[in-house]
Amino acid sequence: MATHARERLIDTAGALFFAEGIRAVGVERLLADSGIGRASFYRHFASKDDLVVAVLERRDTDWRRWLAAEVEARGRDPLALFDALADDAARGDFRGCAFINALAESADADGPVHRLAVAHKRAVTGFVAGLLAEAGQSGPEALARRFVLLMDGATVTVVRERDAAPLREARAIAAGLMA
Structure with a gap:
């Protein structure tokens, strides 16, 4: 119980x-x-902050599992990241990235919420780098950081504009970076 x-x-x-x-x-x-x-x-x-950390830990696990499954189902193409995110953003209840949102609300840059969000973004960047390396891209780590920058920026823009189009635009930019 x-x-x-x-x-x-x-x-x-x-x-x-x-x-x-x-x-x-x-x-x-x-x-x-x-x-x-x-x-x-x-x-x-012990506190609401401890609950916030537990929520974000679960969200990290669930979201990264979801993203990996979505990319796998789409043939492991690195650009599938943007397709999965755009499909997710097209839902009526889309509120952006839980980790970006938590960072925006967290005043303590050294606190557990900030550390957890940073670790999440590092893990996502590592996943993206792996996809890019599998696809034969040179400099996959640097390119992965750019992809995550595009993903994060487009996600925030989706929340502002209430339209998934920025993720499709980010996909086009990412395709240009891979060329």
Whole structure:
């Protein structure tokens, strides 16, 4: 039962943080929406910040697994990254990158949220570098950093414009970088 409560808190917080923002959602709201009591909350998490870290750790695992599966299903072409992201962004509930959003809300550049977001971006960059190396691209690490820059910038632009077109434009730029 303890694991169930912890998982329900992470599930509820993940949905609320992504939809409304980390700062906008207080502990009272998390307790009310999850149906978990205050004592149970604090048995699992010393603070809301600890819950934020748990949510982002799960999101990191799930999102990177999703991206790898999407790219695999599309033939492991490095440009498939942008296709997968554009398809995801076309959903009505798209709110951008959970890690960029968390960085924007985190005031502590040395804190666990910042470190986790940086580690996530490094892992994504490593995955992209691997795809580029498999595709025979020279300098895959430097090119991967450019791809992630395009992915992140286009994702933020999608949120601003409410349209997946920036990810398709980023794909075209990335194709030019590979040429």
